[in-house]
Amino acid sequence: MDRELAELLDGIGPRLRRIRQDRGLTLADLATATGLSISTLSRLEAGIRRPTLDLLIPLARTHRMALDHLIGAPPTGDPRAHLTPHRTEPRTGNPSVVVPLTSYPGRLQVFKQILGPGQTPPELVTHPGHAWFHVLSGTVRLLLGPGESLLEPGDTADFDTSVPHWFGPAGDRPAEILHLYGPHGDRPDGSARRGGR
Missing domain, CATH: 1.10.260.40 (lambda repressor-like DNA-binding domains)
Structure with missing residues (x-):
C-alpha cells in the first residue's frame, strides 16, 4: 500500500x-x-x-x-456540483421541481425551486419552522395569514411557517425561487423585506 x-x-x-x-x-x-x-x-x-x-x-x-x-478523497479535477432535481406533485400546493443546494440534515436547507401553476383555489398550510425565499424569475403570489402579496424578481419573503401560508405562481407561468427553510425555526441573517436589492 x-x-x-x-x-x-x-x-x-x-x-x-x-x-x-x-x-x-x-x-x-x-x-x-x-x-x-x-x-x-x-x-x-x-x-x-x-x-x-x-x-x-x-x-x-x-x-x-x-x-x-x-x-476526503483527492479531487478528480471535476469541479462541478452534481445536483439532483426532484419533481413534486403534492396533494395540496403546486407541482414544482426542487434542486437541493445543501445537504445538512436537521439544519438550514437551501433549494432552488421552480414553482409550477396548478392549484386552484390555494389551500393554506401550517408547519413548524421558518421559511425564506428570493424570487429569481416570474411573479410569486404569497398568501400569509390574512394578507396577500405579489413578489417580482428581486423580492424576498421571510416568514414563520406556523402562520397559515401558500405560495405559487401568480398566473399560468412558472416562477423560480431560491428557498431557505429552517426546520427548527432557524432563519437566515437579515430582516424581512420586499424589493430585496
Whole structure:
C-alpha cells in the first residue's frame, strides 16, 4: 500500500467523527439513521474498524454526501456540483421541481425551486419552522395569514411557517425561487423585506 493511500485510510475515521459532530449528531443518532451499531460506528471513527463500502454507503446516504467527499478523497479535477432535481406533485400546493443546494440534515436547507401553476383555489398550510425565499424569475403570489402579496424578481419573503401560508405562481407561468427553510425555526441573517436589492 502506498503512503498516500495509507494516509487517506488513516484519516477516514477522524473525518467521519468531525462530520458527525459538525451535524450535531450523537453515535446513537447516527446508528438509528444508518442501521449500523453504535460500537461499529465508534470503532470506525477510532480507526479500529477498517472502512468498507457496506459501512461507508449508509453513512454517505445519511449525511447526503458523495462518497468521495465523505472520505476526503483527492479531487478528480471535476469541479462541478452534481445536483439532483426532484419533481413534486403534492396533494395540496403546486407541482414544482426542487434542486437541493445543501445537504445538512436537521439544519438550514437551501433549494432552488421552480414553482409550477396548478392549484386552484390555494389551500393554506401550517408547519413548524421558518421559511425564506428570493424570487429569481416570474411573479410569486404569497398568501400569509390574512394578507396577500405579489413578489417580482428581486423580492424576498421571510416568514414563520406556523402562520397559515401558500405560495405559487401568480398566473399560468412558472416562477423560480431560491428557498431557505429552517426546520427548527432557524432563519437566515437579515430582516424581512420586499424589493430585496
